Amino acid sequence: MPDNPEKPFDACIKKTQRMAGLSLMIPLLLSCSNNAVVNYATDVVVRELGGPVADAYSTVQQVRSVQKDVIAFEALVRILTTEARVNWGDEKSASNKEYVKYTNHYRTRVFVNFEQGKVHVETLDRKDLKHAIIVTLLTPYNPDEVDLFSDKAVPIGEEPMLYGQVIDHQGKPIRWEWRASQFADYLINHQLTTRASAKGTVYSVDLDLVGDHMIKRQYQYADIVRQMSQRYKIKESLIYAIMRTESSFNPYAVSHANAYGLMQIIPSTAGRDVFKLVKRRSGQPSRQYLFNPFNNIDAGTAYLHLLETRYLKNVRDPRVRHYAIISAYNGGAGNVLKTFHSNRTRAMEILNQMEPEEAYSALTRKHPRQESRNYLKKVTRAQKDFYKGDV
Numbered sequence: 001m002p003d004n005p006e007k008p009f010d011a012c013i014k015k016t017q018r019m020a021g022l023s024l025m026i027p028l029l030l031s032c033s034n035n036a037v038v039n040y041a042t043d044v045v046v047r048e049l050g051g052p053v054a055d056a057y058s059t060v061q062q063v064r065s066v067q068k069d070v071i072a073f074e075a076l077v078r079i080l081t082t083e084a085r086v087n088w089g090d091e092k093s094a095s096n097k098e099y100v101k102y103t104n105h106y107r108t109r110v111f112v113n114f115e116q117g118k119v120h121v122e123t124l125d126r127k128d129l130k131h132a133i134i135v136t137l138l139t140p141y142n143p144d145e146v147d148l149f150s151d152k153a154v155p156i157g158e159e160p161m162l163y164g165q166v167i168d169h170q171g172k173p174i175r176w177e178w179r180a181s182q183f184a185d186y187l188i189n190h191q192l193t194t195r196a197s198a199k200g201t202v203y204s205v206d207l208d209l210v211g212d213h214m215i216k217r218q219y220q221y222a223d224i225v226r227q228m229s230q231r232y233k234i235k236e237s238l239i240y241a242i243m244r245t246e247s248s249f250n251p252y253a254v255s256h257a258n259a260y261g262l263m264q265i266i267p268s269t270a271g272r273d274v275f276k277l278v279k280r281r282s283g284q285p286s287r288q289y290l291f292n293p294f295n296n297i298d299a300g301t302a303y304l305h306l307l308e309t310r311y312l313k314n315v316r317d318p319r320v321r322h323y324a325i326i327s328a329y330n331g332g333a334g335n336v337l338k339t340f341h342s343n344r345t346r347a348m349e350i351l352n353q354m355e356p357e358e359a360y361s362a363l364t365r366k367h368p369r370q371e372s373r374n375y376l377k378k379v380t381r382a383q384k385d386f387y388k389g390d391v
Contacts, residue, residue: 010258027359071185073258076149083151087124089198094148094245096264102151103135104128110136112162113247117213120164122204129192129203133184137162137174141220143252143261143291158180161251166215166298217249221262224297231298232305239263241383242329245375251293260290270303277310278302307333314348318357326379327363331372339367 030134083106087228092109094100099112107121110132121136139146140158156177164173168183168188187205197204210216218240229236246264247253259266265274265285272284279302289295307325311333315321328336335349339362351359360376367373 077256080149087199087325094252094254096255096259097248097250099139099148099250099252101139101146101148101154103132103153104151106151108132110139112136114213114217114250117209117211119162119209120204120208121206122202124202125202126201126203129205130181130184130188133187133205134177134180137166137180137183138177141251144288146252148252148254162209163313164216165209166207167210214244214249218244221249221293221297224294228297228301232301234304234308237383237386238304238326238379239297241379242300242304242326243297244382244385245378249374251291260287261296261300262293265290265294265296265299265303271299273306274299274302276305280301304329312336314352316352317354317356317359320351320354320359323356323360323376324351324382327367327372327376329379330371330375331367335368335372336363339363 015210020212039198077093080093080102083102084091087107089107092100092111093284097113097115099114100109102109104123104125107125108121110122111118111120113119119136121129121132123132136154136156138156138160139154139162140156141161141163142158145155145158160175163175166174168174168179169186172179174180174183187207193204193206193208195204222245225236225239227330228234229239243249243262247262249262251262253262253264254260255264257266265271266283267286269292271290275281275284285295285299290299304325307328308321312321312324312328317325324333325335327339334344337344337351339347340350341347360380363376364373367376
């Protein structure tokens with residue numbers, strides 16, 4: 001592997017841009033990516049996840065599939081960030097808790113922060129501002145309808161994802177285009193701001209989601225959560241807590257780790273495990289599959305079931321196992337065991353000698369990954385908010 005494995009990747013991007021432009025970039029990129037790039041991408045994934053999840057890479061065919069997924073996703077992100085940099089001077093894109101969508105040849109963009117409850121619409125094209133506000137208010141709840149990685153227009157007509165989470169100047173929720181249009185006029189007349197940028201004048205408006213926006217979103221998934229809880233014998237409060245921690249109930253959640261949807265499933269790891277061991281299916285779930293809320297909650301809860309009944313089944317104390325499962329959902333079962341000893345057998349012996357409070361303390365202080373230490377704290381705290389006698 002070369003000293004800098006990103007250099008051939010960047011060279012390939014430049015080559016494809018010269019040959020065909022951004023519209024043909026992905027297939028050309030995949031065809032010209034060399035082994036150094038492919039191996040680098042796979043090494044990153046395996047190194048970061050570790051544990052039993054890494055066993056999914058046990059065959060050459062599986063490794064090649066993972067390599068292709070990583071490169072394809074990275075290509076999509078590169079295209080988007082390149083266009084963002086050209087038009088806006090930054091590289092902002094969607095994340096697990098923030099919906100970001102570009103339209104109008106990347107000259108208009110929208111941010112919906114589901115954690116903070118903030119909406120920001122901005123454009124370099126003054127004439128497009130009203131339309132952008134209307135589309136934001138009426139963006140459909142179905143993630144299949146919206147391409148986060150391009151400037152394709154957003155179709156409207158279905159129930160909006162922000163329905164009931166935004167109240168207009170008359171105190172009414174917004175379902176139809178005529179009401180969205182009236183509210184857009186109000187926002188432009190009363191809350192329009194402008195700022196100078198290197199790319200031109202930026203026209204924008206800001207608005208807040210209702211105070212209980214998080215609760216309104218979580219209720220949308222109550223039937224699915226109840227069904228999956230019963231199917232896989234996983235507490236509803238844990239499913240809700242993980243969804244809130246992973247995505248703040250953002251149906252469009254996506255991360256740069258190639259994780260998708262409400263419970264942030266990585267197709268080539270947790271997704272593949274669920275397909276193989278629970279669904280008895282070959283391959284791995286697609287991005288479109290995981291953006292479907294039903295499929296996503298199903299896959300996430302099924303993976304919790306695998307952690308409970310397969311990867312961490314030898315942890316005897318139920319509460320210790322509960323903490324281990326939460327930690328493993330974020331950082332892998334292998335890293336849970338590494339917290340206690342480099343030898344897995346010895347690690348399990350140590351874990352089984354601990355009281356729940358001792359195990360929790362170790363996992364939140366000594367886990368190899370800082371993110372996983374904090375993750376256990378966040379999920380445990382969130383689960384108390386969904387307490388119904390089962391925590």
